[in-house]
Amino acid sequence: MSARKLYAGAKLREIRTRLSLTQKDFAAKLGVSLPYLNQMENNNRPVSTTVVLALAQEFGLDVTELGQGDSERLVTDMREALADPVFGDAAPPLADLRLTASNAPALARAFLELHKAYRQTHERLASLDEALGREGTQLQPSPWEEVRDFFHYCDNYIDAVDRTAERFSELLQGEGDIRSATIARLAHKGVKVRFDHNAPLRQFDVTSGVLTLSALAPPETQTFQLLLQVALLRQNPLLEATLDLARFQTEAARGIAKIGLANYFAGAAIMPYGAFLRAAQETRHDLERLAALFGASIEQVAHRLSTLQRPGAKGIPFFFVRVDQAGTITKRHSSTRLQFARFGGACPLWNVHRAFETPGRFLRQLAETPDGVRYISLARDVTKPGGHFGAPVRRYAIALGCEVKHARAMVYADGMDLDRDEAFEPIGISCRICERTTCHQRSVPPLERRLHVTLNRRDVLPYELE
Incomplete structure (x- = not known):
């Protein structure tokens, strides 16, 4: 099977803008003509191997940045949105969706936001009886979905938070296990940690400076919650700056995202990037061995493995x-x-x-x-x-x-x-965007297929797909 040609016009334009170069200067550094660069940036030509090598050698670029991860995500998200029955049978061809994701990613995201707003309005109308009589009811984007999409399109890797957590973990080396060292660090800052069988998972009293953790929680969960509180107390400027860049639409979304970033810090401190990546490679990604090495849970290890997307490593x-x-x-x-x-x-x-x-x-x-x-x-x-x-x-x-x-x-x-x-x-x-015609577990028909219903014949499904 031949390799798919790489069309990355939007990414090339983004890299050139980031480097503050004109098309002419960028073309000269890549060793191609201005018209050729223009054609690549407009996806009229695929990115050549020569250009990929030049990007790596001239600018030290991690060429995996040119991959079509974002474009493929956008295509998948648009296909699923277009599977909504509101669009009927008028779904655009897959080739058109790929062109939109590659050439006009901002337009694709705007479409997804519009569809999300429609869905939220539809859901509100469906439960109108519940909303009647309430004052101040208005349409707002779902905070949970807004935060989910933020991490989704960041590849679940937040560089500044990850590196800060790694440095914090390095500071604790030689001070005992990370749990004890973190408790000692908090005590040095005037925060007393106590464990209570009747307490919630984590509760911090700002006035008294007492951090209470559930004594019933597993040790790895207690350690994680300790480090989460460290992030909220010591890394607040970093978290707030990251949130400012994200520009969330609601305070609820910003609050959820802040907890998400603090969670990210905790996981990255327990499993610092460099050490964890080496251990993952040496153990061949054995989750149980990694959990034992870093004092983490299986779920924490699995989630951390999905964040190892640092450019160059x-x-x-x-x-x-x-x-x-x-x-x-x-x-x-x-x-x-x-x-x-x-x-x-x-x-x-x-x-x-x-x-x-x-x-x-x-x-x-x-x-x-x-x-x-x-x-x-x-x-x-x-x-x-x-x-x-x-x-x-x-x-x-x-x-x-x-x-x-x-x-x-x-x-x-x-x-x-x-x-x-x-x-x-x-x-x-x-199911709505799955193209398989013989799936025995299909719940609804695929959007892009016509149905053929035969009254006198029944197989696994009550219809056939043309």
Whole structure:
């Protein structure tokens, strides 16, 4: 199979603008003519190998920045939005969507924002009986979705926060384990840490300077919450500056994002980038060994692996997702071409749903998406007990995976037949945009297919797809 040509006009323009160069100067440094550069920036020509090498040699650019991660995300998000029944059967061809994502990404994002606003309005109208009589009811974007999209389009990697957390972790070296060292650092700053069986997970009293943690929480959770509070107390200017750049539309979104950034700091401090990347490579991404090495939970390790996208020192591009027992996605991120459904649950053929049936075990799956890309997926259940009899138990399942070309760098691929076509199970993203015609688990017809209903014949589905 021939490699797909690289069209990255928008990215080239972004790089040139970032370097404050005119087209003429940029073309000269890349060793191409001005018309040729103009054609590449307008996606009339693919980016040549010569230009890719020149970008790396002349500007020290991490050429993986030219990848089509953002474009592919936009295409997937637009396809799913266009699967909304409001658009009927008038979905644009896939080629048009790719052109829009490559040539006019701002327009694509504006379309997604418009559709999101429509959905929120529709949902409000659907529950009008509940809203009647309330004063001040007005349309606002969902804060949760706004924050989710922020991390989604940052590749779940926040460089300034990541590097600051790494430096903080280095400062604690030689002061004992990170938990004890963090408690000592907080005490030096006038913050007293105490543990209480009746306390919530984390509670900080600004007046007394007392940080109370639940004594029932696992040690790795307590350490994580300690470092989260450190981020809020010591790194507030950095967090606020990052939030200013994000320009969230609501205070609620800004607040959720601040907690998200503090969570990011905590994970990056427990598992500092350089040390964690080396350990991941040496252990072949063995989640249990990494959890033991860094005093983290399996979920924390899996999520951290999905953030290793530092320019010039990238790890394997992983996807990471967490679902609840109803199949609803509660966390999602992908550095791969695999994108998750923005609305609704994940594909039922994915092994993440089967993890609830085999608690405490890792499930492995070789899977292929409708675009022909193959992945290795690892799934496991995650149980979060309440800590005492009668307390509610939260149950989730997590999945971590990558494209199969990276599989041999994972210990979980050992013994799997990566070269046999039949070993790969067909999975999708969302039924409305999945092109498979023979899926036995399909819940709704695909948008881009016509239906043929035969009254006197019934197979797995009550219709056939043309």
